[in-house]
Amino acid sequence: MPKQTFILNGKSVTVNVADDVRVLWVLRDILKVTGPKYGCGINVCKACTSHVNGKAFNPCAVRVGDLKSTDKVTTIEGLATLDGRKDLHPMQQAWIDRDVAQCGYCQPGQIMEAVALARRVRREGRSITEADLDAIRNVCRCGTYTRIREAVVQGARAMGPND
Amino acid sequence: MTSTISSNLDEQDEGAGVTGFRRRRFLGYVLGGSTLIAAAELSFAGSATADGIPSAPQIPEVYDLEDAQTDAALPTSQLIQIVINTDGTASFELPRSENGQGVTTSTAMIIAEELDIALKKVKVTLAPARPELFLNQLTGGSNTTFSTYTPIRVAAAIARRALLDAAANRFETDAERLEVIAGVITNTATGETLTFGDLAEEAAGLFDREVEVELKDDAEMTIVGTPRGRDDARLAVTGAKDFAMDLDIAGALPTMICRAPTLNGTPRVLQNRSAILAMPGVAGVAQVSTGIAVRARTFGQCIDAIRAMKVSWNQGSVEGESDETILAELRRAELPFTPVSQVPDLPLLGNKTHELSFEFMFRSSAALEPYAAVADVRADSAEVWAGLKSPILAQQDIAKMLGLSQEQVTVNVVTGGGSFGHKLFSNHALEAAECSRALGNVPVRLMWHRADEPRQGRLHPMVTSRIRAVTAPALIGTGRKVFAFEQRNTSVVTDFSHGFGEVITSTVADLPAGLGELSLSQTIFVLTQELGYDFGAVTQLLNEVDSRFNTGSMRNIYSPDTRVAAELMVDVLAKDADKDPLEYRLEFLRNEETKRALEKVAEEGNWGRRMPAGTAQGIAIHKEYKGVTACLVEIDCRPGTVNRDIREAVTGPRVTKGVFAIDAGKVINPRGLEAQMIGGFSDGIAMTLTASVHLKAGHFLEASWDNYFYTRQWNVPPALEVHILPSDKSTPGGAGEAGVAATAAATACAYVRATGTMPTRFPIAHDTSLSAFTPKSFVPPVPPSPTNGLKLTR
Ligand code: FES
Ligand code: FES
Numbered sequence: 001m002p003k004q005t006f007i008l009n010g011k012s013v014t015v016n017v018a019d020d021v022r023v024l025w026v027l028r029d030i031l032k033v034t035g036p037k038y039g040c041g042i043n044v045c046k047a048c049t050s051h052v053n054g055k056a057f058n059p060c061a062v063r064v065g066d067l068k069s070t071d072k073v074t075t076i077e078g079l080a081t082l083d084g085r086k087d088l089h090p091m092q093q094a095w096i097d098r099d100v101a102q103c104g105y106c107q108p109g110q111i112m113e114a115v116a117l118a119r120r121v122r123r124e125g126r127s128i129t130e131a132d133l134d135a136i137r138n139v140c141r142c143g144t145y146t147r148i149r150e151a152v153v154q155g156a157r158a159m160g161p162n163d
Numbered sequence: 164m165t166s167t168i169s170s171n172l173d174e175q176d177e178g179a180g181v182t183g184f185r186r187r188r189f190l191g192y193v194l195g196g197s198t199l200i201a202a203a204e205l206s207f208a209g210s211a212t213a214d215g216i217p218s219a220p221q222i223p224e225v226y227d228l229e230d231a232q233t234d235a236a237l238p239t240s241q242l243i244q245i246v247i248n249t250d251g252t253a254s255f256e257l258p259r260s261e262n263g264q265g266v267t268t269s270t271a272m273i274i275a276e277e278l279d280i281a282l283k284k285v286k287v288t289l290a291p292a293r294p295e296l297f298l299n300q301l302t303g304g305s306n307t308t309f310s311t312y313t314p315i316r317v318a319a320a321i322a323r324r325a326l327l328d329a330a331a332n333r334f335e336t337d338a339e340r341l342e343v344i345a346g347v348i349t350n351t352a353t354g355e356t357l358t359f360g361d362l363a364e365e366a367a368g369l370f371d372r373e374v375e376v377e378l379k380d381d382a383e384m385t386i387v388g389t390p391r392g393r394d395d396a397r398l399a400v401t402g403a404k405d406f407a408m409d410l411d412i413a414g415a416l417p418t419m420i421c422r423a424p425t426l427n428g429t430p431r432v433l434q435n436r437s438a439i440l441a442m443p444g445v446a447g448v449a450q451v452s453t454g455i456a457v458r459a460r461t462f463g464q465c466i467d468a469i470r471a472m473k474v475s476w477n478q479g480s481v482e483g484e485s486d487e488t489i490l491a492e493l494r495r496a497e498l499p500f501t502p503v504s505q506v507p508d509l510p511l512l513g514n515k516t517h518e519l520s521f522e523f524m525f526r527s528s529a530a531l532e533p534y535a536a537v538a539d540v541r542a543d544s545a546e547v548w549a550g551l552k553s554p555i556l557a558q559q560d561i562a563k564m565l566g567l568s569q570e571q572v573t574v575n576v577v578t579g580g581g582s583f584g585h586k587l588f589s590n591h592a593l594e595a596a597e598c599s600r601a602l603g604n605v606p607v608r609l610m611w612h613r614a615d616e617p618r619q620g621r622l623h624p625m626v627t628s629r630i631r632a633v634t635a636p637a638l639i640g641t642g643r644k645v646f647a648f649e650q651r652n653t654s655v656v657t658d659f660s661h662g663f664g665e666v667i668t669s670t671v672a673d674l675p676a677g678l679g680e681l682s683l684s685q686t687i688f689v690l691t692q693e694l695g696y697d698f699g700a701v702t703q704l705l706n707e708v709d710s711r712f713n714t715g716s717m718r719n720i721y722s723p724d725t726r727v728a729a730e731l732m733v734d735v736l737a738k739d740a741d742k743d744p745l746e747y748r749l750e751f752l753r754n755e756e757t758k759r760a761l762e763k764v765a766e767e768g769n770w771g772r773r774m775p776a777g778t779a780q781g782i783a784i785h786k787e788y789k790g791v792t793a794c795l796v797e798i799d800c801r802p803g804t805v806n807r808d809i810r811e812a813v814t815g816p817r818v819t820k821g822v823f824a825i826d827a828g829k830v831i832n833p834r835g836l837e838a839q840m841i842g843g844f845s846d847g848i849a850m851t852l853t854a855s856v857h858l859k860a861g862h863f864l865e866a867s868w869d870n871y872f873y874t875r876q877w878n879v880p881p882a883l884e885v886h887i888l889p890s891d892k893s894t895p896g897g898a899g900e901a902g903v904a905a906t907a908a909a910t911a912c913a914y915v916r917a918t919g920t921m922p923t924r925f926p927i928a929h930d931t932s933l934s935a936f937t938p939k940s941f942v943p944p945v946p947p948s949p950t951n952g953l954k955l956t957r
Contacts, residue, residue: 017460017461018443018444020950021444021461021463021464022463022948022950023952024463025417025461025462025463025464026461028408028409028461028462029417029460029461029462029463030460030461032411034402034405034408034409035401035402035403036402037406037531037532037580038408038462038533038610038613039531039532039533039613039868040613040867040868040869041462041466041612041613041945041946041948042613042867042869042946042947042948042949043948043949043952043955044811044867044868044869045531045613045867045868047531052953052956053956055956055957056956056957057952057953057955057956057957058952058955059952060948060949060952061948061949061950061951061952061955062950062952062953063950066950066953075402076400076401076402077401077402077403080401088397088400088401092400092401095396095399095400096392096396096397096400099392099393099396099834099835099838100400101263101393101395101396101399101400102263102264102265102393102581102838102839102842103262103263103530103531103532103578103579103580103581103582104263104395104398104399104400104404104580105263105406105530105531105532105580105581106531107399107400108399108400108402111400116957120957130881133876133881134876134877135809135876135877136876137875137876138876139531139868139873139875140531140845141529141530141531141581141583141873142263142530142531142581142842142845143841143842143843143844143845143846143874144838144841144842144845145841145845145874145875145876145879146841146844146879146880146882146883147838147841148876149876149879149881
């Protein structure tokens with residue numbers, strides 16, 4: 001069986017699994033990294049949103065064989081600790097400050113999406129607009145959208161250049 | 164035995180802090196053991212109140228000391244227990260489920276308050292199925308806080324009492340000379356201190372003993388009523404919060420079911436069994452009652468196997484049926500209105516009849532976490548882990564299915580990823596147990612594919628609602644009055660087999676006259692629906708037909724549809740009377756709290772402000788769950804907004820502003836209550852504008868979030884205000900569902916005012932949303948996962 005190697009939350013991991021198994025299942029079922037959630041498996045609900053090389057991606061829509069051994073995958077579990085920080089990422093803190101989560105099932109994906117959005121607007125040299133918030137596709141079936149919007153803006157403001 | 168006079172609870176509330184009333188005394192227990200365990204009875208005895216609440220177990224009555232004394236042989240197995248640990252923490256197993264509604268947080272607050280301990284020292288977990296609690300371990304009808312508030316307070320007060328007694332003993336003084344602050348007891352005379360943890364062991368007894376306590380006055384409360392974040396917020400944002408599929412149960416491999424192409428179809432045979440067994444990762448295949456189960460190393464490999472299966476199927480339950488055939492069936496079953504000639508006191512001159520008729524289509528109640536359960540079935544035992552609101556029933560059903568006794572089945576309640584009524588049913592737990600057995604008594608992690616949820620999962624039933632109002636010039640005074648307001652709902656049968664129906668009926672000791680002949684769902688309908696307006700002869704009735712669908716409640720059962728129809732008629736009647744919708748409502752609302760809520764949203768939302776053509780405000784009320792709500796929305800129905808181009812979306816009219824007010828009685832956690840209203844608001848706009856499933860040729864077309872159009876960021880208003888109104892009530896009302904009905908109705912009213920057209924079908928996008936997607940395949944029943952994810956990084 002092929003060996004699959006990539007960097008997960010700062011550490012290189014190798015798993016024996018077929019190329020076409022989607023990264024979400026490698027994370028959840030084999031590596032037991034369960035922060036990324038399943039909500040559709042077809043890249044529409046965004047519950048599995050994680051980062052690859054610092055950008056948001058959806059592991060339910062990526063074959064593990066397509067990851068390079070140098071690709072850095074970050075899940076919600078690795079978001080805070082990446083830069084040697086011990087506590088929470090500013091976006092996670094904003095989520096707590098705004099008491100965003102209800103059932104919490106969508107929230108790892110929401111937070112990973114929010115961090116990627118904040119990084120993207122920073123690259124573009126601007127700040128988050130209502131249109132950016134409207135374009136967030138992550139489903140929250142508990143309907144926490146209002147608090148998500150507030151937390152994204154607060155968290156993005158609090159993010160430093162390395163967040 | 165002491166004999167104590169119990170006072171009426173309402174009197175006591177009003178008299179709080181005032182002399183002249185005896186405070187209520189409650190009886191509970193300290194159980195014999197090695198650490199302090201304080202206990203109180205949780206019971207559903209009681210009667211329905213006049214304001215018609217489904218979830219109205221009048222718990223305080225049970226705790227009335229007199230009652231408790233007459234019931235001398237109280238079985239201790241019925242008790243809920245608070246344990247004081249030697250590390251100074253208090254732990255409590257809540258016999259309810261937590262699916263995001265915040266009940267573990269509010270329960271911890273109640274315990275911390277009554278016990279005088281820091282909130283973070285209270286650990287609330289979910290109790291496994293406790294058969295002895297029978298009807299009392301069911302989460303539904305937004306009743307958790309209401310039904311558990313007093314019993315939990317009693318248990319906490321008993322624990323505090325026992326700790327004080329133990330401290331008094333140690334200090335050789337009277338309990339009156341002691342002071343408790345944040346889990347530390349101080350001898351005020353000497354300054355010596357002891358913590359709850361120090362006393363946990365000696366406060367316990369060798370034997371069970373009865374203890375009598377008083378509860379805190381509302382005025383003394385410092386935790387209850389203050390805004391608090393959720394107890395699991397940190398777990399949720401770090402990915403550490405475990406849902407059923409995140410549990411690491413040894414050997415429990417991913418398992419998924421290949422389901423029939425039509426609703427409730429059953430499997431005949433898997434034709435290519437050996438080919439499936441030979442697929443990578445596949446560990447087992449078995450036929451179960453709902454399809455072909457496959458167990459594999461990863462869910463991805465389960466999906467691949469399902470897509471490769473060749474299965475022949477038996478017919479489904481609604482072969483050939485469509486939205487239109489079911490609607491026609493409902494239309495045929497509609498109940499008639501009373502002839503106008505029989506409307507009491509109706510003046511013959513100048514009377515007018517208004518009729519409206521609406522269709523509310525099927526909606527999927529699925530949460531974001533699909534149905535999922537872990538099961539480990541052996542020859543003579545079974546253990547299940549799942550988000551369950553009715554775990555005792557699940558335990559019974561699993562035992563029956565497996566031929567085991569109830570004691571051989573352990574049912575663990577896991578926090579659910581949303582419920583909205585969906586987890587009242589235990590299909591997932593039963594299926595997991597069935598799969599575990601059928602695959603050869605091996606542990607399984609069963610998860611539904613998303614596509615299975617709208618297609619085979621629980622639905623909000625399709626409903627028609629007809630309203631007729633008869634108006635005429637007022638007999639006394641000026642203006643026009645409503646002499647009769649009749650609403651006739653006809654619905655596909657709502658499934659109440661999850662036990663909630665029994666809770667309601669057991670709660671309602673004395674059904675109001677005339678309810679005796681009604682069916683269970685009709686009883687619930689009548690008990691939950693209250694129009695709230697002084698509209699002469701008011702009747703709201705339900706008729707049900709067709710039980711072939713998998714139905715259930717969906718963050719409310721009847722209220723949103725019934726309220727949307729009623730409030731649209733209220734706007735028609737305001738026009739008939741030549742009045743502003745707000746002014747008209749205030750004139751005819753019967754209840755002061757409702758008027759206050761309505762006035763609040765009108766004021767905060769600047770009701771009546773001038774708005775551009777194609778946009779408008781809408782306003783509506785609702786009354787239920789021992790509380791009242793009002794909502795004002797602004798909607799934008801201009802083409803530029805309606806036709807926004809967002810891929811895989813229904814954009815449609817946009818609610819651009821929301822102002823919501825709730826009077827929920829005593830509020831435990833205002834922040835949690837606000838969160839529930841925000842969530843309910845999202846559901847309300849979905850119900851009115853976008854979210855439905857389409858039945859065609861015996862199956863539902865929707866299969867995922869790209870075609871079931873639940874509210875998304877592009878549908879919500881940039882700003883939503885929630886106002887929690889002060890209340891002098893001392894008991895809390897429900898929250899989980901209270902945000903939906905008024906929002907759905909205000910949105911519908913705003914739409915009519917903005918467009919000048921009266922919709923007849925809800926959600927408004929039902930007919931157009933079909934063109935927003937291509938239905939996914941039915942054979943195979945699940946779509947493939949895409950592979951282009953690395954091209955879509957952002
Ligand atoms: S599970 Fe990956 S986007 Fe839905
Ligand atoms: S918090 Fe439950 S789905 Fe978002």
